[in-house]
Amino acid sequence: MAPHPADCQPKVGFMNRDQRATTVEIDSAPGEDPAALFAAALRLHQAGRLAEAATVYRQIIAARPDFAPAHANLGVALLARGAAMEAVAAFREAIRLKSGYAEAHYNLGTAFDALERPEEAAAAYRAAIAANPQLVEARSNLGN
DSSP: OOOOOOSSSSHHHHHHHHHHHGGEEEEEEEOHHHHHHHHHHHHHHHOOOOOHHHHHHHHHHHHHHHHHHHHHHHHHHHHTTOOOHHHHHHHHHHHHOOOTTTHHHHHHHHHHHHHHHHHHHHHHHHHHHOOOOHHHHHHHHHHH
């Protein structure tokens, strides 16, 4: 059974693990602290204020289109709001920018599950496992 889109929001670690190290690399408009902007997006996201978080992720992407974590987190916010097709596009962009991004592959799988596309979901989970064999959520979803 495919998970409900609201259940597809990644674990907090999926949003924070990679981003904490790379937040300082984001360029932003003068007067905006890039680390603060990304931290604000994460806080909004974790508080369930998904539309606002998505807006901030898009601002980050506009300033730094090559920042894969912003694309991935945008996908998570979109998926949680029920916009699975848009989420797929965001996850694919994150993966294009960073091919070994296990969490983005995993979240792509959850988006495909939400779209009832099990073959594509399985391929995404396999890619997540290949990138990070310790990602037990991907193994679990692949087995369902």
